[in-house]
Amino acid sequence: MKLKSKLPHIGTTIFTEMSALANEHKATKLAQGFPDVEVDPKLQQYIIEAMNKGLHQYAPMAGLPLLLEALERKINTRNNRSVVAKEEVTVTPGATYGIYTALATIIETGDEVIILEPAYDSYSPNITSLGGIVRKVSLQDKDFSVDWNAVKAVINDKTKAIIINTPHNPTGSVWQASDFEALKDCVRDTNIYIISDEVYEYLSFDESKHISVLEDDELYERAFIVFSFGKVLQATGWKIGYNVAPKKLTAEFRKMHQYLAFSVNSLGQYAIGHYLMNDSTLDTLNDSFSKKRDLFLELFAPLPFTVPFKSQGSYFQLLSFEGLSQSFDKDYAILLTKEAGVASIPVSSFYEEKKDQKLLRFCFAKNEDTLITAANKLKQYFKV
Numbered sequence: 322m323k324l325k326s327k328l329p330h331i332g333t334t335i336f337t338e339m340s341a342l343a344n345e346h347k348a349t350k351l352a353q354g355f356p357d358v359e360v361d362p363k364l365q366q367y368i369i370e371a372m373n374k375g376l377h378q379y380a381p382m383a384g385l386p387l388l389l390e391a392l393e394r395k396i397n398t399r400n401n402r403s404v405v406a407k408e409e410v411t412v413t414p415g416a417t418y419g420i421y422t423a424l425a426t427i428i429e430t431g432d433e434v435i436i437l438e439p440a441y442d443s444y445s446p447n448i449t450s451l452g453g454i455v456r457k458v459s460l461q462d463k464d465f466s467v468d469w470n471a472v473k474a475v476i477n478d479k480t481k482a483i484i485i486n487t488p489h490n491p492t493g494s495v496w497q498a499s500d501f502e503a504l505k506d507c508v509r510d511t512n513i514y515i516i517s518d519e520v521y522e523y524l525s526f527d528e529s530k531h532i533s534v535l536e537d538d539e540l541y542e543r544a545f546i547v548f549s550f551g552k553v554l555q556a557t558g559w560k561i562g563y564n565v566a567p568k569k570l571t572a573e574f575r576k577m578h579q580y581l582a583f584s585v586n587s588l589g590q591y592a593i594g595h596y597l598m599n600d601s602t603l604d605t606l607n608d609s610f611s612k613k614r615d616l617f618l619e620l621f622a623p624l625p626f627t628v629p630f631k632s633q634g635s636y637f638q639l640l641s642f643e644g645l646s647q648s649f650d651k652d653y654a655i656l657l658t659k660e661a662g663v664a665s666i667p668v669s670s671f672y673e674e675k676k677d678q679k680l681l682r683f684c685f686a687k688n689e690d691t692l693i694t695a696a697n698k699l700k701q702y703f704k705v
């Protein structure tokens with residue numbers, strides 16, 4: 322038998338590749354976007370409590386009532402929207418799944434979906450494998466802002482959706498209110514859905530404030546909004562997130578969800594539900610992570626990289642090696658992993674056509690010691 326691949330041009334993700342290389346060379350891992358900071362002991366305690374209570378069976382399809390209640394409260398206060406969680410919130414096994422399921426809910430063969438590159442690498446293969454067509458629009462080179470005229474230019478009768486992501490992986494840019502106004506101009510009087518990837522919602526720095534699609538009536542009526550507990554609770558291995566969408570869209574989303582995952586592990590839902598209700602320190606994240614970004618920039622300042630754009634949010638800071646090497650960015654990232662012992666992600670991996678801007682993405686969501694070790698290894702390598 323011969324299997325015809327639905328994704329013939331896709332190999333292993335760069336994250337798996339660079340993590341494996343980092344392991345092989347015992348490199349400091351600033352590549353894949355996972356923190357190495359301690360998970361809040363209170364959250365860990367709730368998992369033990371859930372175990373002791375014997376919560377080992379299926380949770381309800383849409384989510385554990387306690388967690389849905391906590392999310393309703395969170396959305397009402399933080400995102401300024403009064404939602405009925407039973408009808409509008411679905412707990413998912415992570416945001417990647419939430420994005421796929423939202424796409425599966427709406428895409429019909431030949432539908433076009435706009436993505437803004439560089440983009441999180443699941444979007445494009447998800448669209449393609451569902452029979453959709455990817456319409457790529459590049460962010461502007463200098464500050465990674467959206468070229469709204471370019472977005473308008475690709476919209477046509479076949480456009481089914483646009484995927485947006487703020488705070489942004491990999492660039493660390495954060496959308497302004499004017500971006501949301503421009504987005505509204507693009508989708509008004511159309512049938513275009515919005516899939517809003519807000520996994521770094523608690524991580525926006527300095528004056529940049531995260532604005533959620535939840536805050537805007539006109540956008541919310543056509544939106545699937547995707548969140549990840551992994552990213553904000555520093556527990557990416559838990560793979561739990563949630564999707565918020567208006568009642569009618571949620572009903573369709575759940576038709577897909579009930580035959581994909583059906584439900585999400587009960588232990589994690591119990592723990593996160595109790596944590597959000599009683600102990601959440603999520604509102605302090607902006608502060609602690611902006612300090613990590615500042616430490617990263619300070620430690621890396623003596624190195625011969627340049628900072629093309631100071632991260633305004635997310636786990637990531639881009640550095641440019643323009644002038645240091647002519648190598649393709651992926652080859653340079655491999656070289657630094659093998660020879661300097663520090664792993665990063667080449668930004669070309671976030672473009673389907675592997676556009677090389679001589680940029681590397683570093684994850685600063687790390688302990689102080691990890692960042693110091695990485696900087697010292699690079700200082701030794703560059704002899705500075």
Ligand SMILES: Cc1ncc(COP(=O)(O)O)c(C=O)c1O
Pocket residue numbers: 354414415416417418441486489490518520548549550551552557560561562
């Ligand atoms: C922009 C973006 N969306 C989604 C995800 C995935 O989140 P999860 O681990 O909850 O699937 C990531 C992880 O790196 C991401 O950077």
